[in-house]
Amino acid sequence: MLEAAIGKMRGGGYKATPQRTAVLRALAEEQHQSLEEIRARCPGVGLVTVYRTLDLLGELGIVRRLDLGDGARYEMAEDHHHHAICESCGDISEFEKCPLDPTLLPLEASDFEVRSHSLEVYGRCAACR
Amino acid sequence: MLEAAIGKMRGGGYKATPQRTAVLRALAEEQHQSLEEIRARCPGVGLVTVYRTLDLLGELGIVRRLDLGDGARYEMAEDHHHHAICESCGDISEFEKCPLDPTLLPLEASDFEVRSHSLEVYGRCAACR
DNA sequence: TCTGTAATTGAAAGAATTTTTCAATTAGCG
DNA sequence: CGCTAATTGAAAAATTCTTTCAATTACAGA
Secondary structure, three states, rough: OOHHHHHHHHOOOOOHHHHHHHHHHHHOOOOOOHHHHHHHHHOOOOHHHHHHHHHHHHHHEEEEEEEOOEEEEEOOOOOOOOEEEEEOOOEEEOOOOOOHHHHHOOOOHHHHEEEEEEEEEEEEHHHHH | OOHHHHHHHHHHHOOHHHHHHHHHHHHHHHOOEHEEEEEEEEOOOOOOHHHHHHHHHHHHOOOOEEEOOOOEEEEOOOOOOOOEEEOOOOOOEEEOOOOOHHOOOHHHOOOOEEEEEEEEEEEEEEHOO
C-alpha cells in the first residue's frame, strides 16, 4: 500500500525521500489525523516538509484533507467512504456503503458534471447514547 | 426572517445589539460568505464582534459554518440544502432536493443515532464545461 | 560506482486567521 | 430614568499555514 503510493510519487517525477515516506507511514497508521498527530509520528521531519508532503500527496490523490469542524485532518484516500461524526465525543468512524441515490441527483440535469462527493453524518455514537 | 433570528437571540437571553443585527443583515444578503465578505457588509462592526456573533448565531442554529476547502464560510441555516462546488471556478450553488436514500443508511443498525448530515458534490458547473 | 544537477529540505521570517484580555460602553429590566 | 450585567473593540497573543533561501540529497546518466 505504501509501495503503491511511493510508486505513484516516482511515477509523477517526484523523489521518494525518507521524509516523504515517513509522512506516508504516519498517515497509514491512523485515519483522520490532525497535523500535530501526524507530526508526532514522524518526529524527524520538519514542519514545512510535512505540509508540503501533504500537499503533494493530495495532488497525487493519495491523501485527502478533511474539515469536519475542528480544523484540518488528513486521511489516506484509499477506498470511497464517508464519515459519521459523534457530536458528543468527537469520534469519527467510517462507513463504506454509500447511501447516495444517484437517480435523485438533480445536478446532471442542470448541466453540472458530478466528479465526486463527500457525505458527513452527524449524531451520537453507540457509546455516547 | 431577520425578525425570527432576533427573536431567537432575545429568547436565549442575549441582547439584540446593533452590531449583531448588522452581522445578521450581512449574512442575509448572500450565502457562503467568507469572514472578510461579511465584514465588508457591516463596516462599523469590530472584527472580534463579528467572530463572536457568528459563534453565537451558530450555537442558536441560525448560522452554519462551512469548510469547503478554501477556508471558513458562513451561511444562514434556513432550509435543509446541499452544495455543488465547481472545481474549476469555485462557484458554490445550492440544491434542495436531498439525494440521500435513508434506507441505505447502515448507521442506525450500528446504533449510531443520525441527527443531521451534510453533502457536498464536486465537479464542473455548466459555465465551465 | 561515481558524479552532476535539479529537486528537496528546514530554519527563520512572514502572513493570515482566530482567540484572549480588559477597560469602556450600552441594552433593556425594573 | 437609572442600574447592572452583558457587550464591545483595541491591542496583544496564540495558532496555523506559507514564503524564502542557503544547504543538502536522490537518483539519472556516465
